[in-house]
Amino acid sequence: MNRKEDWLESLPMDTRENITEEDFPGWKAPMLATLTDRRFSDDQWIFERKLDGERCLVFRRDDQIHLRSRNQKELDATYPELVEAIGKQQTRQFIADGEIVAFEGTNTSFSRLQKRMHIRQSEEAQASSIAVYYYLFDLLHLDGYTLTQAALRHRKSLLKRVISFQDPLRFVIHRNGEGEAYYEQACKKGWEGVMAKDAQSSYRHSRSRKWLKFKCVNRQDLVIGGYTDPGGERIGFGALLLGYYEDGTLQYAGRVGTGFDNDTLEWLHRKLKKREQLASPFGNSEDIPGDSVHWVKPELVAEIGFEEWTEAGRLRHPRYKGLREDKNAEQVIREER
Secondary structure, rough: OOOOHHHHHHHOOHOOOOOOOOOOOOOOOOOOEEEEOOOOOOOOOEEEOOOOEEEEEEEOOEEEEEOOOOOOOOOOOHHHOOOHHOOOOOOOEEEEEEEEOEEEOEEEEEHHHHHHHHOOHHHHHHHHOOOOOOEEEEEEEOOOOOOOOHHHHHHHHHHHHOOOOOOOOEEOOOOEEOHHHHHHHHOOOOEEEEEEEEEEOOOOEEEEEEEEEEOEEEEEEEEEEEEEOOOOOOOOOOOEEEEEOOOEEEEEEEEEEOOOOHHHHHHHHHHHHHOOEOOOEOHHHHHOOOOOOEEEEEEEEEEEOOEEEOOOOEEEEEEEEEEEOOOOOHEEEOOOO
């Protein structure tokens, strides 16, 4: 079904001209979306459900299968059932892009996925009660050809054709043109939001305005630069001190003390203790109130839900959602709408 001459001939002539032969690459950086407050509808754009999970690219070359996070971390042992599902595909050489998720009811839950994300042993992952699914939304390489210069609409069409989608592999469906209505539906259903993508866009290995994020809830990845001592009967730590990079300097953005259960407090405290240092990593440490602060090397990235940014550049009503290991700390900036 996916012989080269078959899938190539299924594409328009002008698209075929943009598909060239390519040696199988060891890595392709993912395309990243830009946050926006502008909601729109456009027949030249497609709109997908925004999933709350872990970005993952799959590289298959015959019997060699590798799952890679957006910062190139190996995920094979964390999600062995996904490796097995990819291995059953008839298509023997491809690179695809997608998101690994876990569900809480009918909604994807990054907090629930946390219980799988940090497993490093295949046997432990297989014994986990947390079921995961791999939603694929793009195809970058197929049968020795690069597809990155082909239009997104054609890449998605090929993806659906050459991959057999049965759980735990799922295809990310999309809606054509009706971005505003889909966004309203997403927010009513409690989704994180909607991805808007230019249907004619090529795949760029960087952040682009050809892919946009319509968020229903405010989320921000932030670097952990310190923590406070726990009070009362609380264990582990009191709050995390958070920041983002601006012009190469870590800027303090506030603290978060909610969203943790006792297991997370103990587990995360062990990670923080290993990274303690004497000096503050923040460029604006004078803005950090309170005593009993422990500074840490700015290596860990947390996903934070919050109500809004204050005029002083602080988070209002933040809540910890989980620890991200698929993003390098130095890449964390404040997302501007």
